[in-house]
Amino acid sequence: MIMAALxxxxxxxxxxxxxxxxxxxxxxxxxxxxxxAQLAGTWAQAADFAANPxxxxxxxxxxxxxxxxxxxxxxxxxxRPVALAGPLTPTGPGRFAVPGVADPLxxxxxxxxxxxxxxxxxSGRFGFILNRDGILPRDRLTAASDVLAWNGYDLDRLxxxx
Numbered sequence: 001m002i003m004a005a006l007x008x009x010x011x012x013x014x015x016x017x018x019x020x021x022x023x024x025x026x027x028x029x030x031x032x033x034x035x036x037a038q039l040a041g042t043w044a045q046a047a048d049f050a051a052n053p054x055x056x057x058x059x060x061x062x063x064x065x066x067x068x069x070x071x072x073x074x075x076x077x078x079x080r081p082v083a084l085a086g087p088l089t090p091t092g093p094g095r096f097a098v099p100g101v102a103d104p105l106x107x108x109x110x111x112x113x114x115x116x117x118x119x120x121x122x123s124g125r126f127g128f129i130l131n132r133d134g135i136l137p138r139d140r141l142t143a144a145s146d147v148l149a150w151n152g153y154d155l156d157r158l159x160x161x162x
Contacts, residue, residue, distance in 0.1 A: 022124030026152030050079030
């Protein structure tokens with residue numbers, strides 16, 4: 001009888017809060033066919049997930065470096081400015097590590113003309129949308145948002161950059 005009462009009480013308990021910006025119980029998928037050499041160029045941060053909106057988005061530049069790709073710039077990651085500099089280290093298909101960032105970055109989606117890019121992390125501690133050309137158009141924002149939602153991100157916490 002006591003065990004039944006404990007099980008009933010446990011069933012009524014509130015679910016554990018999600019740490020980060022995505023549900024860690026949802027699967028996350030990276031782009032298996034993404035070619036890192038296609039990153040070359042300058043990207044502006046068009047949107048990110050932030051606990052506080054105080055971070056002003058910047059951008060990054062990807063450049064060929066030897067047989068790989070190098071990143072330089074600053075992004076808002078979880079509402080904090082993070083300077084990035086160094087070589088990308090591929091960790092799997094559509095996945096890479098960046099010096100100074102604890103979480104591996106996964107390319108979740110890129111549009112067909114490689115003008116917009118969605119990057120997330122399995123932990124969900126951050127995610128963001130990069131864009132090459134000016135303001136992110138509504139159609140690509142919708143597609144990027146759909147990809148983020150599919151991968152378990154809480155779109156209510158997505159913040160467009162100014």
